[in-house]
Amino acid sequence: MTDLRADCTSCVGLCCVAPAFARSADFALDKPAGRPCVNLLADVRCGIHADLRDRGFPGCTVFDCFGAGQHVVASFGGKDWRSAPEVAEPMFAAFAVMRDLHELLWYLTSALARAEARPVHGELRQALAETERLTGLAPAELVAVDVGAHRASVNAWLLRTSELVRAGDSGRELRGADLMGRDLRGADLRGATLRGAYLIGADLTGADLSRADVIGADLRGATVSGARLATSLFLSQFQVNAARGDAATTLPPTLRRPTHWPE
Structure with missing residues (x-):
C-alpha cells in the first residue's frame, strides 16, 4: 500500500494544475484544466x-491521487511542467489515466488482503498484474488505455470479493441509495451494500459498517464519530478525509486518521 500513497514531495503539484475545479461548496473558485491554482506557490506547495477548509477549498483536502502523481513525474524522467513546458500537456493527460489505474490498484490490493476472498485470489492477482502492467506503459501509450473497459473487467472481481466478504x-441493499442528510445514528449496516450511495451530510454516529461495501460511497460531510469502519470493504483515504469522525472512529490500519478530526 505504501506505493499507493501520495508523496507530494516527489510530485510537481499535478493535482493543483491538471484537473478543472468548478466553483462550489468544495472549491471557492473556477479553475480550468491545465491552469495552476491561484494558491499554488513557486515551489509547488499550497x-x-x-x-484550506476555512478558505473554501474542502475539496482539496479530500483529493487522493493514490500515488499517481509521483509515478507520472518519474515516468517523465523527473521533469517539471514549469521548466519543461513541452511536457505539460502529455503529463497532465497521463496523470488523469494513472490516477484511475492507481485507484484500481488500491481496491485490488484491498481485496487480496481479505481472507474471505481466497477463492478468487488467483483472478485478483491476474487483474492486479495487468493493472500494474498498464501503469508501466510509456506516457504516449498510457493515455490510449481504455480505462473504462479495464475498470469494468476489474469490477467483476471486486464485486465477487464483496459477495464473499x-x-x-x-446486509441491506443500499447501492446508489440517496441517504443525504439521513439520521443513521447507531444503524446496523454490517455487510450492507453501499456502493455509490449518497451519504453527504448523513449522521452515522456510532453506526456499524463492518464488512460493508462502501466503494464509491460519497461521505462528504458525513458524521462518522464512533462509527465502526475498521473492516469496511474498499474504504479509501479520500472518503475518510471527506467525513467527520473522532478518536472513537475505528479505521483500517492502511488508512490515516485525518488531522481535522478532533482528538
Missing part, C-alpha cells in the same frame, strides 16, 4: 494548505 451477513 499556499493555504493549513487553512459479506456472505455471513444479511
Whole structure:
C-alpha cells in the first residue's frame, strides 16, 4: 500500500494544475484544466494548505491521487511542467489515466488482503498484474488505455470479493441509495451494500459498517464519530478525509486518521 500513497514531495503539484475545479461548496473558485491554482506557490506547495477548509477549498483536502502523481513525474524522467513546458500537456493527460489505474490498484490490493476472498485470489492477482502492467506503459501509450473497459473487467472481481466478504451477513441493499442528510445514528449496516450511495451530510454516529461495501460511497460531510469502519470493504483515504469522525472512529490500519478530526 505504501506505493499507493501520495508523496507530494516527489510530485510537481499535478493535482493543483491538471484537473478543472468548478466553483462550489468544495472549491471557492473556477479553475480550468491545465491552469495552476491561484494558491499554488513557486515551489509547488499550497499556499493555504493549513487553512484550506476555512478558505473554501474542502475539496482539496479530500483529493487522493493514490500515488499517481509521483509515478507520472518519474515516468517523465523527473521533469517539471514549469521548466519543461513541452511536457505539460502529455503529463497532465497521463496523470488523469494513472490516477484511475492507481485507484484500481488500491481496491485490488484491498481485496487480496481479505481472507474471505481466497477463492478468487488467483483472478485478483491476474487483474492486479495487468493493472500494474498498464501503469508501466510509456506516457504516449498510457493515455490510449481504455480505462473504462479495464475498470469494468476489474469490477467483476471486486464485486465477487464483496459477495464473499459479506456472505455471513444479511446486509441491506443500499447501492446508489440517496441517504443525504439521513439520521443513521447507531444503524446496523454490517455487510450492507453501499456502493455509490449518497451519504453527504448523513449522521452515522456510532453506526456499524463492518464488512460493508462502501466503494464509491460519497461521505462528504458525513458524521462518522464512533462509527465502526475498521473492516469496511474498499474504504479509501479520500472518503475518510471527506467525513467527520473522532478518536472513537475505528479505521483500517492502511488508512490515516485525518488531522481535522478532533482528538
